[in-house]
Amino acid sequence: MSAGKARDILGILLDRLERVPERTRQPAERAPADFPSAAERAAFDRLLADAERQGAISVVKGRGEARHLTERIQLRDAARLYEFLGRIPALERARVAASQLQASVEPRHTDAAEARDNIIAGWLRGERPFSISLEQTDQAVEFITALDAVLARDPMDRRDLRTYSGQTTGNTKLLERYASRIVNFLKQAGKLDVYLSDDEAMASLGLEKFSQPVLIAGPVRLAGVDFARLVYVGLPPEQAPMIEPAGAIRSIITIENLASFNRHVREALQANDVAIYTGGFPSRAVAAALVAISRWPGISRIHHWGDIDEGGLRIALHLTSLVPVPVLPHLMNPALARLRGTPAKASRKIELLPSDPWQPLATFLGGDDARFLEQEKIDPEPITTFEAVS
Template sequence: MSASKARDILGTLLDRVERVPDRTRQPAERAPADFPSAAERAAFDRLLADAERQGAISVVKGRGEAQHLTERIRLRDAVRLYEFLGRIPAVERARAAVSRLWASVAPKHTDAVGARDSIIDGWLRGQRPFSISFEQADQAVEFITALDAVLARDPMDRRDLRTYSGQTTGNTKLLERYASRIINFLKQIGRLDADLSDNEAMASLGLEKFSQPVLLAGPVRLAGVDLAGLVYVGLPPEQAPAIEPAGAIRSIITIENLASFNRHVREALQADDVVVYTGGFPSRAVAAALVAISRWPGITRIHHWGDIDEGGLRIALHLTSLVSIPVLPHLMSPALARLHGSPGKASRKIDLLPGHPWQSLATFLGGDDARFLEQEKIDPVPTTTVEAVS
């Protein structure tokens, strides 16, 4: 402990002023009780004495036998202490960082502009919006650049994540680096479902290293090729929305988990059914394919089979938001959960209007007797409640 320790304490006094600039009492710090040597104690006291002579601080000595020892250091004049330490006030550093941010990035999307402005406002208030301080102006520039690229992306853009990142921001890994911050922001402003994982959220935005094929089965045709004779097919993401019916279609069913999809297409698939694997929350490619399928002539509803839990319900509700026709539960009833499920803590309440296809399940999962059921524990069965359509 020496002069450097004294400077640290003086710096702490200014830190406290900057955290609470409108405080009514000047902050004080207690001096160390012990020093490795008399020389280090003397160096400590000399620096404090210099600061006191300049009117920056007051040194409070002990009493009685300790009257020669420094007990406490109290701030007297912050401006003089800034000068003594050669330190620039935080508000001035924040203003400089704001100027740098303004000059370095000009987002085009309104939500990215809003994020930039919230950073600026936060810095000037002494805050760290998005966990970025004004001393991390480079990070703020990168974050806004990445966010703007994500928000401005054309839904039909099929470039993989790193190609898109490199061609729009100049850095192939920039979107990955700031993915969590971007996703949290988009959840806060309601552009993403709050319960999506980072990977699910990125997939829903169409931002994947390479999009997974869209897996489906049934009497379908793509580019003139009839695929009905295959157990299932994996369609390139960019071509999946061009899928067409290759015959009369009795029902459409979406399946959340891969094991259940594999079992259903082998054990329960009817000749005139179309089955689509969502992979949890559907990627942008799966969503585009489902929108296209929902517009086929005669298709009036879709069935969905997933886990009976809060996540499964939210996936189902997300599907309902994608298409303009009803999405109905398949093997997702409170009765099945009571029979085969496991007890668990009630889910967050999701209020749905009476008569909504998922209202009874939402009420059940939000109740004290909630039980949860992984769909793999249930054997697949065909949908039987939908009349044939063509």
């Protein structure tokens, strides 16, 4: 038992050396003060004495009445201690792991290849890139395989998450298993909004178990079928971008939350208005449908209604980045938040141009008097010709 404790301490000396290989002083570790029995103390001391005779360590004894007790163990010769413990130095293990990773996965996408090379470089520096240690070569192979599958995916590919994962990686759940690491990598690379959750991010990449239907209300038609008389309709994700107007369109509104969408289409939707449910950050299917709708004849703007908070604002700005027409706030203004909202901590500063229609809300949410307001707490109202944003 205590011989094992001695080996643990010797291993700690090498761990500390490997973490800071350029250190000028050899690492040392204090010995335990107490042992369950004299026999276990003796076993502890015997193993340390063997290591000291090999020239691997120096054993420092106590003083006075404690001069017979081991006080501290100091590394003397790392190479001899590696040999004594039968342990391979971290750099050598890193080189072996790097060689295995290099030989095990050949990414198609340049960013995935760069991620693999970053893992190798990190291992050789004694780091754990992407929280993967050099002892976890299998995890590294799986992560790079999953990342490559995501990066190399054709935007028009309509396979669901598990089918796509199984057919491209051989494991139906591999992309789900590494979703967090993949999303973090893409955020750090600037390819995803940093405030997206893992599920939202994967949905925005078109990677869902099965994409949700695109919910839309108003005078629209698809494949010759007119849906104007329905309260709303759920369009198949792969067909949603083919939606067409079934008449003159007065306004377009996107709605963040399902309860508010249901209320709006029943209580506030006007003739010739079109409403689309985004479901928070829009999925790839919703985004594609919005791009198509924004290009309909006569569409010069889109209105958006969501929560008055940082997340709601970022969804609105994301929508703005998707479509070629302005996105204007509906029931999302500081005056309404001051009247009905809840005091909240200021959100992160979002710098927008003074002419941006979302600038007043961004300034308000980033100020000391910020208030948040969930859209479900507000009754739906029709789109008006002009809506104040201040």
